[in-house]
Structure formats: C-alpha cells, structure tokens
Amino acid sequence: MTKLLAGILCSLMFAPCAYADEGMWVLSMLSKRSQKQMKALGLKLNAKQLYNPDGPSFKDAIVSFGGFCSGVVVSPDGLVFTNHHCGYGSIQEHSAPDHDYLKNGFVARTYKEELPNPDLHVSFLIRTEDVTQRVKALLTDDMGLRRRQHVVDSVSRAIEKEAVAGNKLLRAEVASYYQGNEFYLSIYKDYKDVRLVYAPPSSLGKLGGDTDNWMWPRHTCDFSVFRIYAGPDNEPAEYSPENKPYQASAYAPVSLKGYEEGDFCMTMGYPGSTERYLSSFGVDERMKTSNAAMIQIRGIKQDIWTSYMEQDDATRIKYASKFASSSNYWKNSIGMNQSIADLGVIGQKQALENRLRTWIAQHPDMQKKYGTMLPALEQAYKSRFNASHARSFFYESLLGSAELPRFVINFLQLRVNDMTPEMKEQTLKTYEGKYADMDLNIDKEVFATMLKTYAEVVPAEKYHPSLYQTVAQEFGGDFKAYVDSLYAHTAFTTLDGLKRFLANDTTFNLRQDPMTQVAVSLIQAYNGIADESGKDDEVVALNESKLCDALREMEIDRDFYPDANSTLRMSYGVVKSYDPLDAVHYNYYTTTQGILEKAKKGAQNSDYYIQPEVLKLFNGNYGRYGNKQGDMNTCFLSTNDITGGNSGSGMFNGKGELIGLAFDGNWEAMSGDIVFSPKLQRCIGVDIRYVLYVIENYGHADRLINELKLK
Template sequence: MKCKIYIVLFILCSHYSIAHEGMWLPLLQEQNIFPIMQQAGCKLSEHDIYDAHNASLKDAIVQVGSDCSGGIISNNGLVITNHHCVESFIHKQSSVAQNYLQEGFWAKDHTQEIPVSGLYVSVLQRIIDVSNDVLSDVSDTVSAQEFYMRTQAKIDSIIAVYTLHDSTLHYSIESLYGGNQYLLFSSRRFSDVRLVGFMPANIASFGADLDNWMWPRHAADFALLRIYVDTLQNAADFSEHNVPYIPRTCLSIDTSGIQEGDFTMLMGYPAQTNNYATSYETSRIFSDLNPLQIELRKRKLAAIHEYMQLGEIQSLQYYSTYYSLLNYYVKWQAEQEGIQRYKVIERKKTFENNMQEWIKTQQDISENHSNILALYDSAYAQYFTSYIALVTYAESVWKMDFFMFAEKVLPLYYAALKNTVDTHRVERIRKVAADYYVNIAPHIEQKLLPDIMSYLDSNLNVAYMPEMYRSFSISERNDYIQSMIHESILFQKNAMDIFLKKIHKKRYQSRPQNIVKIMEQDKGIQFVIQTRAVLSEILFPQYYNALLELEYCTKKYMSVMRTCTNQTPMSPDANGTLRVSFGNILGYSNADAIYYAPQTTSYGLQQKWNLQHIAYPKDEILDSLCNQHNKGSFFSDTVYVNFIGTNHTTGGSSGSPVLNAYGSMIGLNFDRSSESAMSDLYYDAAICRNIMVDIRYVLFCIQMYGKSPHLIQEMSFFTK
C-alpha cells in the first residue's frame, strides 16, 4: 500500500519538478530551489542575487512602467530594456518631420536625452513576509467576503505603518499561492526617465507581425534609458537640475560569447501566469475565451490596418495601437495551437486524477477537502459567466475610442443634472473634443462598430446589453447603430461643433437642463450611459462577488496542492513582482526532421532581406556594417544576433536581463516562440523557449550603427 501511495505522489509531483519551470521569488533558499540552480550551473550565492541589506543583483534589476523589466548597466543610471517596452513613448515623441520610430535616436550627451512623461522605473529595496500579520484575523470558517474584508484591512494597516516610517518608498503587499502567503515589497520609484538611444523600428522589431512569437529571429529589440534624480540622489519629478542616478550596483557585461548548454538566469518582473489552472478552467479558456478574443481583435486589427495603408501620417498615427493589439492576437492563436497540440487539458486531467487518488490516502485532508476540485471548478464556472462578458466588452465597445471619448464628455452631463455647469467645464469639453478629432480617426469606428455589435448580438448574454438596446429587434439594433454613427457628437465633428456652439450660449449655461436635454437626445451618448450602467450596476457586482468566492476557493485548493508537493519546490504564479527563472541555451525540435539551432546570425538577416517581403525592409547601413571587415570591438567575423533558452517567461519578462552563471549580462529577453505561448498555463521544457538579444549585438548596434561609443565607455565588463 505504501508503495502505491509513493508512486501516485511521484506522478503527482513530476510536472512540478522540472528544473527549468517556474518564476521564483528571489528568496531562493526559502523555496528550496537554490540547490537545483547550483546543480544547473549557477556559480553565485543566494546573497549575490538577493540581499536586503547589501548590494546584490536585485538592485540592478528594474521594473519599467508596470509592464516590463530592465537592467541598470552603468553607474550613471543607464538602463537597458526592450524597444517594444518603450515604443509607445517613442511614438508620442515622433512626428512626420522627426520620426524617431523610423529613424532611431542616439543622444550624444546628457543634454540631448529626451524626457519621457508618464514613464517610471522602480527598483526593489526589500521583501518582507507579512503572512502571519495578514492572516492573523481569519479562519477557514469565515465567508469569502469576510476573508477579503479582514485581510484587506490588515494589508491597508500594514502599508500605512510602513509608509509612516518612510514615505519615500512605494509599498505593495501581494498574495502568493492563492492567498496562502503574503509578501510586502518596498521599492524606489523614479519618474524622471529619459530616452538615450534605440534603433529604427524596422531593425528593433525586425520581422514585425510576420516574425512575432516566432523563431528564428533577428531583432535588435533594445532601448537605452537613463534615470535622473535630484542632487541628493532622491527620486524627483523632471527638472533640468536633476542628475543621473547612482545605483547601489550595476550589471557587468560578458562579451566572451555563448554556447549551447550554457546556464542562463533571467531576473525581471513577469506579469501574470496561471500555471495551476485546472483542466476545466483551461478548457473554458480554449473553447470560449480565446476564440472570442481572437475574433474581436481580428475585426479591430483589420479596420485599423486598412486605415494605416492610406499613408505615412495615418500609419504613424495608429502604429502603437495596432502593434499593441496585434501582440496578444498572435499570442492567443499560438496558445490555442499549443493547448491542442501538446494535450494540455488531458495532462492536467491526469494530474487531477492523481491528486484525487493522493487525497484519498490522507485522512485529515480527505475529511475536509475530498471534493476540493469540484468546488473549485464550480466556483470558476460561476466566475466565468461574468468574466467573459466583461472581456467581451473590453475587447469591443468599452475600449473603443468613441466610448473613451464619451467618458471624458459625460462629466458635463452629470454636472448639468446637478445644475453645476460653468464656463470652465464647458471649455474643458471643447479642448477634449478638439484633441479627439485631431488625433483620432472616427471613421475607423464608424465602419467597425456595426460589425462589432453584430458579433455581440450573437455572443453576449442579452441580460448584459444596454437596457434600451436589448429591447430592440436585430433590425432595430442595426438601425440604431447606423443612426448613432451618422448623427452622434461621438462620431461626427459637425455635430460636435454644433453642440459646442449651443452649450457656449448663455441660455444653456444658465439653464443646465437644456444641456441635459440635448445630450439625452444623442444616441451615442445614451448608448454609452446605458452601457456604463450595465457594467457598474450588473456586471461588475456579479464579477467581484464571484471573484471573491473563486479566490477563497483557490486558497484552499492551492493549500492542498502545496501539501501534496511539499517535497518538491513549487513556484508561485507570476504577479508582477521580482522573479528569477533559470535554464540553459538550447535548441529544439517541433516537428519530424526539423531542428532549430539556438543562435541566429546576420546571415539570417541577409537571407530575409533577399525575400523582399514587406516585413523585412532592408537597412543599407546595417547591411554594410555586417558585411564589412571591421565589425567593431565585439565581433571578429560572424555577427551573432539572437538566441533561445529554456527560461520560463511571460508578459512582463520583456526587457529582463539574461545573466550567465556568474551573474554577468549576456543578453536581453524579448519574446517567446509560438510553442511557448501555452506556458502561461502549462510549461514544457522540451518545447518552450524564450528569445533573447545577444548582448554583443546590442553593443555592435550602439558602437557601429549608433556611433555612440561613449555609452559603452560607461559600462563595466566581466572577466573571469
């Protein structure tokens, strides 16, 4: 009998025992993962990676905004991240006259560096386990709502105490393992961040949408930023008097080259994974959620792409929007293929069956949690009903330009309802409208909205439709939408101009009910008002209540899972906090007789240029540099471009420094292969690969293409 139990436990834990799997907290010793890292080739101590009191690698790893990672590579606050991580900010700085996206940019000194409004960079200071404090006032007998209220009150109280002690730091408390552990993260947040250098987009994002999520790749996906602080080295808003940040430590760079099999370690801020999703949860994602998201993105992308083909101005106008939408459109399709091809749902079912068998052998767990999986799936089904409706709105009207524009106009309506209209409020609306009709192309959504609403008619629960709209027949709905896009101030500039003239008149400002009347006659405004009512009064309450129940059930489910795998290290799902993932440089095979080597070179660039495909525009300067005898300080012959490894990554891992066994930087993470899109749900080291820029190619681009050797002189280099 004991032998059978051990066999079941071995099978149960096997999926979670793959060394390359997981995005680990930097508290490596506490997770029992560090010995495995050392066996894999790591030459560092755990204190080299994370030390709360002394300089360590964690002081050189940054979070860029809320979506990306980066590394500090000089003692003058120079930061490296991905080009695509700051592309939207580059886009905002670009114009037809000064098109940084098309031309690239290299600051020759500090005075030329471009301030980036709205971008911040964070550096972790310390991690503290506050689980006992957060969970001190709860038990398994409280309701989901009570659990949330009590733990949230504790979290708020703890953060208040730390903020009182040091208000210069930013604090957050994050739950792990489904709410079984709570960690406090303190960080310094820097808001004066400036663009220093980056390649033209056609080189940085070489291959564009054709190569996205694909291997082999040949992209120079990097950008250089600089952190500025006040003269006392305190974080500060932009000022001409600010000076470069001096970090506690910075990353050294190793240019000796890489080999297949080399140990690699990523440090960064991965956003979100769901690796412990059940088979039922995964099946709903595969059968319902992803197909819906793919279809709605497809329609939006087609409409925007058609507009972008009209010319350079139109292309530049929607460049950032288009490629932002495209990224996950491609990802979801690849995830679908991976789930099906690698039988992810079936593998999860096998795990669950083994878990159920193990539970039967554990009397204390069996008495309390024998049906834990069924309870979890039931809670997820309840949650999914409102969740997929919210996603439907988020992928359709809720995030369309006309809707977001309406939300800026509606404060005038609500003020008029309260008889509080004034000239300042009216003037703000005029400025918002002027900006909207200059920077947005409403006719994109005039063509798109009928198509989107037709899809919603067939795929959105009628109970979640706007009140008036749901009462219409299909033909009446079509007529309503057509009337809306041809008459509403949200779609027609002439209608907006007439509206603005009216509300500037004294009889409208002195009698706000007149403003209410004309806004209630606008079908676009009414559509948005009623949609917002559905979201706030029906969908969000249902969603949040179901989410609380699901999270509470997740806590119990994860507790059982951790108990049964207590001899096997188990990484918490990514949640935007600092993580470490490790693996090796390794090629792979995804089909019979096909093997993908782990490195690409400039010869691949030239082969793609020869295809004369629109996704591979030839850059004559780069071509010349790759072919000339003098290739600079970092290549003597072959120019190595990108490489792949078995590191577990996800969104947010973009820009993560890739480190060797000694902690020196050898590359920059920027993507995954299409086979790896499923790794947010299920990781398989045999097939999942992350894609990285070789640091030597980065330096080659800086030195030879950007003609900026002064930036390289700031850096320190690793020697064994």
C-alpha cells in the same frame, strides 16, 4: 534522483515544481535546494549577492520599466537597457512625419538631447517581507469573496501605510501569492524622470513584425536605451532640466564573450501573470472565453486600424504603439489555444486532478478539507460559462476597442470634487496625449463594427446594453448611422468636454450628453453580467485557491514557486536548442545571415523590409562583436521561464554579466502561462553584442559604449 527523472515526474505531476529550468522564483524565498541547483548549473554568485535588503546587491540593477516591462541598469550613470517594444510607446510619442524615430531610430548625442517622458517611471525593489499571518489573522472560512477581498485590501493598506511611515520617496504594495494563500509586502522606490537615449530603426527593433512574433528563428534587435534622472540628492524627483543622471548603487557588467550551448543563464525581471495552478476546468474556460474573444475581436479591430495606417504616415505613427500592444496578445491567444490542444494540456491537468482525488481519498483529514473542492469547481465553471463568454466578448468589443466610449467611462469614475488643481491639470495632460493619438473616423468605424459583432457573437438580449434598443428603435438597426449621430452630438469628441467636466461648468449637462448615456449603458450591462455569475465566481475563486494549497500539501517536500504577479522574479536555466517537430532541429542562436535572407523577402512582406542604409551594417566586419566563425550572433535561446512583463529582462551568465535581453517566448510552448514544458519551452533573447554593434555602428553613439563595463 537524476535530472531526467525529476523532469519526468514534474511532467507527470503537471504542477509547478523545482525542475531546474522551470520557475519564477522570489529572491527572498530562494530555498537551499534551488541555490544548490543554480550552483550546479554554473552560477558563481551566492544568495546574498543576488538579494540583500540591507545593502547593494544584484536586485538593485533590475527595474520594473513603466509597470509593464523590465529593464537592467548597465552603467553607473543610470543607463537602462530594455526592449524596443517596451520603449515603443515613448518612441512613438516623440515621433512625427518630419522626425520619424520609429522608422529611422533616435540617438541623443548629449545629456541635453535625451528626451523626457512624463508618463514613464522605473521602480527599484528595496525589500520583500512575508506578511501572511497579519493578513490571514482576520480571515475566516465562512467569509464570502467580496467580504474577504475587502478585509484583505483593508489590512494591506494598513500594512503599506505603516511600512513607508510617511516617506514619500517609497511605495509599499502587498500582493497575494499562491492563489491568495500567502501575502508578501514589497517596498519600492519609483523614479519618474526617465529619458529616451537611443532607439534603433523599427526595421531592426521590430524586424519580423507580426510574422515573426512568438516565432523562432528570430533576428530582431529588440532593444532601446533610456536613462534615469534624479534630484540633487540622487533621490526620485519630478522632471526638471536641473536633474542629474541617477548614480546607480548596482549595475550589470556587459559580456563580450558570448555563450555556448549548456552555459548557465539567469534572467531577472518583473513577469506579469501566469496561471500554472489553474484547474482543467479553468483552462477549458479560458480557451473558449477570454482567448476566443481576443482572437476574434482584436483581429477585426486590427484590420480596421491597418486599412487607415497604410494610407497615411501620421496615422501610422498615432496607432503604431496601440496596434503593437493589441497584436501581441492577439497572436499570443491564438498560439496558446493551439498549444493547449497540441500538448494535451487539459488531459494532463485532468490526470493530475485524478491523482489528487486519490490522495485526498486516502487521507480522512484531507477529505474533510478538500473533498468537495473539485466537484464544486466543475459545477461552478459549468454554471457560469454563458455569462463568462458574454463578459469576455463584452470587454473586448464594447469596453476595449473604441477609445472615446472608454475615455468617458474613465471620466465618470473621477471624483472631481475631491481633485486638487494639480490633479486636474495632470488628468488634462494625460488625455491631451490620448486625444492626439485618436482618429475620430477610425474610432467611429471600430465602435460601429464592434456593436454589430457583439450582437452576432452574443445574441442573447439579456447580455445586451440598453443602447441596443436605441439603435433598433431610432436608427432601424443601422449601427453606423447610430455611431455617426452619437459622435456628432457629444461634447467629448474634443478635450473641451473633459475641461468643462473638470471645471464643474454649470452650462454643461453631463447626464444629457449622449456619450455619457452610452457609458452608463455599458457599465450597467457589464455589471449585470458580472452579477449573474457572482455566486459561481466566489466558488471558483475559493476552490482554485484550495487546489493550489492541496497540490502543495500533496508534495510537501517539493519546492513550489508562486505564479507571476508583476513582482521581481528570477529564472535560471541554460542556453539550449530544441526540436519542435520530428526531424526538425532549431539551433540555439541565429546570425546576421538570417537578416540578409529575410531582407530579400522585404518587397513581398513589409515585416522584413530593411532600409538600404541600415542593411549596409551587415557587411561582415563585426570586430569585437563577432563570433568565432566571422559572423555575428543576433538572437539566442535559453530554457529560462518567461511570460509577459519579462520583456526587457536582463539575461546573465554565471558571473552575473549581461549576455542579452529577453524579449519573447516560442510558438510551440505558447501554453507556457498555464504549464511549463521543459522539452519545448524557450526564452528568446537578443544577443547583447548585436545590441552594442547597432549602438556603435548605426547610431555612432560611442559615448554610450564608453559608459559600460565591458568584460
């Protein structure tokens, strides 16, 4: 079968399959077919070189960065490259108006100047094992969703405990794959002493800002550099000035050769979540509930934040990381809904489901197994829509926007009597940073606005928390007056409330604190909404799992990859341009010429502003980092599969040499979490030569360049 025909069939099926450019593959599950495809595309490494649980292999150079991004080890002394937006929170924490590392960048000249980050860790995968039979042996078809999840959790905890056998240096985690049809155990080693080494100025690391986010062409130098530290035995250790740079068992060499269109490209990282097997009913619901809530609510919240951030540098620094995180998925939801509509995703999903119906009808044994699956899904999604809509807007507006109510909700879940003094101290340290990054005036305005907005979007009073009665009866419906009074009378506007709570202060009546009452009101209302849709949720979960199983049975000879679930995955493809519209062609790389063009717009659009001293870097003298035309490549495109969590993933050529860092997907294929579109979907990466040029010429950090194995 030709590659073109295979691609057409995959498109018609609209299900995850072994199309050469599609898939987030588990290294321990690589089929012979996938290995053959990778070799044909240009991979020179074999499967054991990629993944070997019994010795060093390529996987040992890849880290989960903080549990929310990816990174690649690039030196024998534990140097890690990841994205600027992945390190953004750490850079922000070390910044202040008099040393603004967000604005001006940061470089550590010596090991001693490298900055520790107490809340940051990196994880290495040790091995992955199939434990499906052990988990499913205790599951029965008549189990309800909650009972089933309880059994899965109990068995998983037992497997995890057994796997590490008291080894405190290891962490075990059982995760579900293929919508709960299979289960795999992963063993990790977490290093908790991770220090900031280098950050470019944000005018490069975030060049284009929200304007360019998810767009092509890009010129963003989206990287930051950290270093892993270890104890004297090279094992994980809590931060100590005595710790030494981690001695890596594997690290990636760095290529200065670059790439051409059609060259093999491989990414490795920890993608967060995809829903490629989701039914047409599920896609429709996501558009109208969670995506719609993110678009509307986050847009309002970000406008409030922006109005304060533009007035004061200290506030800008405080809210920079929170704004970037919120904005990222706000724009993602906008693009996803648009892409689902433009690409006709729901219609294509329906075509696949009709094909599945025909296959089921032709096989009596399949009728017994799957005959009620699709009708049950359709009815359950329809039945729960109002509750799902309310739940999505409730979460975004009342649980996910104002910070102080969310803090107190988290406090109420602490089991204070079971906490050791060390645990209490760590909790105080964590929230000391959170309080420092919160402005009460901003938080009050956000909460008042969100209370009003939620009532407008979800008018049904049965979905309103009881605090709305207080607002109506005692404040005449004035949300601002209510919130002003609330914040004026709670003990939680400072860290003092948490301290008294953790100390079991008998003079502190937790139940009478007005913010505690708000937190309880929110929790009860949210749980009530969840209870309303509980039975439908069970039907949806059970039959979405069956749908995934049915698709795999219908095409039993095809390789199917599991949805992303924050475990280590590999994607393979090629460097490639694309045509987003009729008569429009996007080249597969950008150059510094685009930086200069965008900088001219800096006066009108702050996303393109570059400080004059930074702009001087792009003078045409690029030396060994330049391209054949005398310019320098900045970013490039590949057909690799990408989603959130992949940020910071290394992009490698066929020899396993680092050619870039993945940092984004493209606007035309924002439905990529639900369906892979081979014609349009692209992974955007920053060229590693651009990264090295900025390290060497802006930070003059030759010591870092000298650590690398340059090819």
